[in-house]
Each structure stands twice: as structure tokens, then as C-alpha cells.
Amino acid sequence: MSGQSGTKVVYKNIHLENSHTLAVSKANGGYQAMEKAFGMTPAQVIDQVKKSGIRGRGGAGFPAGLKWSFIPKDDPRPKYLVCNADEGEPGTCKDREILRGDPHLLIEGMIITAYAINAQRAYIYIRGEFVREAEVLQGAIDEAYAAGLLGENVAGRGMHFDLAVHRGAGAYVCGEETGLIESLEGKKGQPRLKPPFPANIGLYDCPTVVNNVETLTSVPDIITKGGDWYSGLGVANSTGTKLFSVSGHVNKPGNYEVELGIPLKTLLNDYAGGVRGGWENLKGVIPGGSSTPILTASQCETVTMDYDALAKAGSMLGAGSVIVVDKSVCIVRAIARLSRFYRHESCGQCTPCREGTGWLAQVMGRLEAGKGTMKDIDMLLDISGNIQGKTICALGDAAAMPIVGAIKAFREEFEYHVEHGRCMVG
Amino acid sequence: MKSTDKSIGTTPNGRTDKNWGDSRSMSALQKNSETPRFSNEAMQEAERIFKRYPEDKRQSALLPLLHLAQRDFGGWLSPQALDYVAEVIGIPPIRVYEVATFYTMYNLKPVGKYHVQVCTNISCWLCGSDGIMDALTGKLDLKIGDSSDDGRFTLTEVECLGACANAPMLQINDDYYEDLTPEKVADLIDRLP
Numbered sequence: 001m002s003g004q005s006g007t008k009v010v011y012k013n014i015h016l017e018n019s020h021t022l023a024v025s026k027a028n029g030g031y032q033a034m035e036k037a038f039g040m041t042p043a044q045v046i047d048q049v050k051k052s053g054i055r056g057r058g059g060a061g062f063p064a065g066l067k068w069s070f071i072p073k074d075d076p077r078p079k080y081l082v083c084n085a086d087e088g089e090p091g092t093c094k095d096r097e098i099l100r101g102d103p104h105l106l107i108e109g110m111i112i113t114a115y116a117i118n119a120q121r122a123y124i125y126i127r128g129e130f131v132r133e134a135e136v137l138q139g140a141i142d143e144a145y146a147a148g149l150l151g152e153n154v155a156g157r158g159m160h161f162d163l164a165v166h167r168g169a170g171a172y173v174c175g176e177e178t179g180l181i182e183s184l185e186g187k188k189g190q191p192r193l194k195p196p197f198p199a200n201i202g203l204y205d206c207p208t209v210v211n212n213v214e215t216l217t218s219v220p221d222i223i224t225k226g227g228d229w230y231s232g233l234g235v236a237n238s239t240g241t242k243l244f245s246v247s248g249h250v251n252k253p254g255n256y257e258v259e260l261g262i263p264l265k266t267l268l269n270d271y272a273g274g275v276r277g278g279w280e281n282l283k284g285v286i287p288g289g290s291s292t293p294i295l296t297a298s299q300c301e302t303v304t305m306d307y308d309a310l311a312k313a314g315s316m317l318g319a320g321s322v323i324v325v326d327k328s329v330c331i332v333r334a335i336a337r338l339s340r341f342y343r344h345e346s347c348g349q350c351t352p353c354r355e356g357t358g359w360l361a362q363v364m365g366r367l368e369a370g371k372g373t374m375k376d377i378d379m380l381l382d383i384s385g386n387i388q389g390k391t392i393c394a395l396g397d398a399a400a401m402p403i404v405g406a407i408k409a410f411r412e413e414f415e416y417h418v419e420h421g422r423c424m425v426g
Numbered sequence: 427m428k429s430t431d432k433s434i435g436t437t438p439n440g441r442t443d444k445n446w447g448d449s450r451s452m453s454a455l456q457k458n459s460e461t462p463r464f465s466n467e468a469m470q471e472a473e474r475i476f477k478r479y480p481e482d483k484r485q486s487a488l489l490p491l492l493h494l495a496q497r498d499f500g501g502w503l504s505p506q507a508l509d510y511v512a513e514v515i516g517i518p519p520i521r522v523y524e525v526a527t528f529y530t531m532y533n534l535k536p537v538g539k540y541h542v543q544v545c546t547n548i549s550c551w552l553c554g555s556d557g558i559m560d561a562l563t564g565k566l567d568l569k570i571g572d573s574s575d576d577g578r579f580t581l582t583e584v585e586c587l588g589a590c591a592n593a594p595m596l597q598i599n600d601d602y603y604e605d606l607t608p609e610k611v612a613d614l615i616d617r618l619p
């Protein structure tokens with residue numbers, strides 16, 4: 001049955017002692033996929049990744065092989081590869097485990113990707129607060145240079161490839177790939193208008209691929225075992241394994257790697273130790289990170305964790321960040337907190353987002369404090385409608401979607417706040 | 427849209443939280459008469475940082491150099507420190523001001539020896555970050571955003587730090603402390619050297 005084969009692609013070695021070292025990595029198959037890739041042409045490598053069906057694991061879900069194939073081939077400009085390790089969507093903490101637990105898997109995945117797109121230089125953009133993780137990563141990069149796995153002649157194969165860590169400095173919007181590129185260029189992380197896409201005009205106006213940590217660390221096994229093997233995991237349109245960060249009201253919060261298509265209920269009960277106080281105590285689940293609309297408990301009975309099923313349920317897989325909310329929680333308060341976050345993180349360049357996130361936070365704050373009116377609830381929907389689809393990047397949508405979703409699923413809680421001046425729960 | 431409610435104001439720059447109030451605008455930057463300079467060690471590190479980027483892309487080193495300067499100059503960046511970083515890179519100071527005011531990790535006023543940053547975002551909140559914050563404001567006798575008179579502590583509320591499965595959590599300087607309880611927090615503060 002889907003989701004329960006126990007196959008690990010990304011988290012296969014993180015539980016080993018000293019898993020962050022080159023010695024342990026190599027003793028457990030590290031850098032063998034790289035050797036195999038060097039025996040293939042770049043086009044063959046891209047082909048396998050296309051066959052695997054893997055979609056970007058950072059949240060947008062764009063097919064990775066297709067993204068790579070957009071890099072122009074006969075173009076004199078240098079090509080760049082950038083790893084997005086700016087893990088910042090509230091609820092998401094999966095990449096951190098890889099960064100500190102298996103940095104060599106990431107380096108190997110990046111060497112293979114760079115080989116496929118003909119990049120000579122790459123950066124790992126890691127969120128600024130991950131100081132310790134950046135240190136582990138730098139240690140692994142230093143080891144790889146010393147062992148001839150990075151530098152002028154990678155593994156004696158004549159490929160020149162330099163890799164460096166670049167720490168951000170506290171801005172959620174830099175998780176957006178063009179905001180990230182701006183930040184890497186030493187500027188404010190304000191996303192760029194697209195097109196042009198980074199595959200053509202990216203870092204330093206050169207062709208650039210930006211991939212999430214989880215996507216890049218899935219590449220070695222796709223090469224070793226083949227794209228067809230990987231696409232046999234998971235379900236149609238959502239192939240492979242996925243890391244799920246399960247947080248909030250479960251007995252065993254944590255990061256779990258399972259096949260896509262697993263029933264949410266199975267993920268919560270069999271992996272995350274069940275809902276605090278029992279399944280009956282479940283109020284709802286935010287399935288893909290703070291920007292994805294909340295599911296009601298009855299939806300959670302049957303929904304499966306894949307792109308299509310979650311879209312059908314009115315939400316999204318996002319980064320796979322499952323936030324579990326039990327019956328003690330006031331939904332209005334929870335969403336008001338998220339609105340405050342998005343107001344804080346708006347980069348300020350698009351009017352609908354800059355102004356809209358401020359209004360959303362104010363109206364949510366007023367409702368939460370019991371000072372709102374029924375008209376405020378509809379005003380939230382109106383403001384959201386004036387943000388969604390009208391901004392340069394997805395941050396505006398991310399601010400609006402949880403509110404629209406919560407009003408749809410839990411409108412009675414909003415109304416109770418208006419009528420009684422306080423929340424339904426406690 | 428039609429705005430009928432007077433209490434809905436516009437936000438001047440989108441980042442209106444207390445972390446982004448007056449204290450972060452350039453006019454409120456504290457004055458510090460001495461121009462700081464990198465120590466020899468920091469200068470060597472700066473040279474290593476420049477080597478990571480193409481020779482003609484020195485501005486790429488801006489974020490790392492600001493981190494380095496903040497560390498080298500006692501935990502915060504004065505206007506003189508920002509000018510100095512601009513000089514080291516060879517870019518107009520305005521480029522540095524823009525960046526230093528955009529990212530929350532750059533402290534534009536002094537912070538305590540221990541910068542206690544508590545995540546209160548969704549997963550941490552669900553798991554009791556209110557209690558963590560209460561324990562800290564009580565224990566340190568500080569309001570959120572304030573620093574202690576003896577220069578030992580600054581208490582800040584921060585957004586998700588990417589450790590949600592180990593909520594509630596906080597960061598003190600470079601280190602994360604996870605799976606907290608109010609008791610553990612009090613103990614943690616007591617054991618700081």
C-alpha cells in the first residue's frame with residue numbers, strides 16, 4: 001500500500017552516528033551515484049530525473065527535470081546552480097535534518113545536478129539563523145574539497161565545480177527563488193517579475209537553476225536506481241517519497257519520510273503517535289505549511305497526502321508541513337497569528353501585498369480581540385480577493401489563502417467572536 | 427476595495443511589527459563616534475568570503491560581511507560600521523543601509539550579551555510558546571523587545587525558526603534550545619555563564 005513501504009531516499013543515513021562526515025557517507029554509498037552520473041551524458045541525467053517525475057519539494061511542486069531542461073545549452077554565459085535551504089515557511093523543519101545529518105548527500109546531489117546543467121559554480125543559500133547547520137555544511141564542503149570531490153577536477157573527471165555556503169539574514173521572502181537570487185547578489189530580497197525566469201536570467205543575469213534541499217538530495221537515488229524506480233514510488237502525478245514535518249498537537253511530532261499518497265490519518269496515527277487526546281480531539285490540519293488552507297477533521301478522515309488529492313480538498317501539499325490543531329485551539333487566534341507573520345514578511349514592493357497584509361492583520365486582530373463586526377468577515381474575503389493573483393510573488397497569496405480557507409471551514413468561529421466578543425473554546 | 431473603517435490604516439513599508447519600528451529606521455540609529463575596523467582575523471575571513479563570488483560581484487559578499495561585522499563589533503551595527511562595510515566592499519553606503527534595514531538579523535542598536543529570541547509562530551504557539559514568553563518576561567523582568575540595564579539580556583519575539591517539530595523553542599545567540607517548558611527555560615537562564 002502506498003506510503004508504507006519504508007523506502008528512504010533522503011533520510012536513509014541521517015540516523016547513523018557521525019552521518020555528517022565523509023567517511024560515514026562513503027561507507028554507506030555516498031558519491032557512487034555521482035560516479036554513475038559521470039558515465040552518462042548530461043542529457044541522460046536530465047532524462048532520468050524527468051522520468052522520475054519528482055516535483056520541486058520547496059512548495060511550488062514544479063517538475064525538477066523540466067526545470068533543468070530549460071537551461072539553454074549553446075549559451076556562452078556561465079550557468080549557476082543554487083540550493084534553496086532558506087527553510088522558513090512556518091511548520092517546516094525537514095531540510096534542517098539533512099543539512100546537519102547528511103550534508104554529503106546534498107553535495108553529491110548538487111555535483112550531479114551541476115553536471116547535468118553544465119554549472120561550474122553553485123551556492124547553498126541557508127537561512128541566517130541556521131548558524132550551526134551552516135557550520136556542519138561548511139565542514140562537509142571543506143572535506144569534499146580536500147578529497148578532490150569539489151574544485152578544479154571533481155573526482156578526477158575533469159569537471160570544475162565550486163560550491164559555497166551563503167547565509168541569509170532573516171527574511172521569509174528570500175525563500176522565493178528570485179528573492180533569493182537578489183539576496184545572493186547582496187541586495188534586499190525583493191522578488192523579480194517573471195518572466196524572464198531564472199533558467200534564462202537568474203543569478204548575475206545568467207542561466208540559473210534553484211532547487212530545494214530535499215529535491216537535490218533525492219537526485220542521487222534517482223540516478224542510482226533509475227527514474228522508473230523512483231516514479232514507481234508514490235502515486236500518479238505525485239511520485240516518490242516526501243518528507244513531512246509534523247508539528248502541533250500530536251504525540252510524536254517529527255520529520256517523517258514516506259511515499260506520497262499516504263492517507264493523512266495513517267501519517268498522523270502510525271508515524272506521529274496520534275492526535276493529542278485521541279483522534280476525536282482533532283479540530284483540523286494545516287497540511288502543507290502556514291500558507292495552505294486548513295482541512296476540517298472530517299476531511300482528515302479520508303484525504304491522502306499528494307498534490308492532486310490535497311488540491312481537490314481545497315488545499316495544497318506545499319512543503320509538506322503538517323500542522324495539527326486540536327479542539328482546544330481558537331482558529332481565529334491561530335489565523336490572526338499567521339496574518340501578523342505575513343504582514344511582517346511582506347517585502348513591501350507590491351501595493352496589494354504591502355497594504356493588504358497590513359489590513360488582513362488588523363482586521364484579524366480586531367476579530368480576535370472580539371471587537372469585529374460581521375462585515376469584517378466579508379471584508380477579509382474582499383481584501384484577500386484583491387491580493388490573490390495580483391502580486392509579483394506568491395507571498396500575497398500565501399497571506400490570503402489561510403484566511404479564506406479558515407473562513408470557509410470554520411466560519412462559525414469567526415461569527416462567534418463577533419457575537420460574543422470572545423472565542424468558542426475556553 | 428472600499429475602505430469604510432477608519433481603523434484600517436495603511437502600512438508604510440509592509441514590515442510594521444515592533445521588530446521593524448522606529449528603532450530600525452536610519453534616523454533612529456544610535457550614534458557611535460568611533461569608526462570600527464575589522465580585526466586582522468576578521469579581515470582574513472572577509473578575504474575568504476570575497477573568494478566565493480566572481481571577482482566583479484563583490485556586493486554578493488554584503489550579507490556575509492554584515493554578519494561578520496556584527497560579530498566583530500560587539501553584536502550590533504552602528505552607522506559607522508555600515509559605512510565601513512561599504513568601504514571594504516567598494517559600494518555606495520546606501521546599498522548597505524538598504525540591506526541592513528531589510529533583514530531582521532542585523533541589529534541596528536546594541537543588544538545584550540545574550541540575545542534571547544523566542545519563536546511564537548504557529549507550531550510553537552500551539553505547543554505553549556505563550557508560557558515560554560511569560561516565563562522569560564518574568565524571569566528576566568523585561569518586556570518583549572527590551573534589553574536589561576546591565577547589558578546582559580535582550581528579549582525578542584521572532585518568527586518561525588525552522589524547528590517546529592521541536593516546539594516550543596528559542597534561540598540564544600547562535601544556538602537553538604528546543605522542546606522547552608517554562609521550567610526548562612528558567613533553568614536555562616540560570617545556567618548561562
Ligand code: FES
Nearest residue numbers: 545550586587590
Ligand atoms: S513555529 Fe516555531 S520554529 Fe517553526
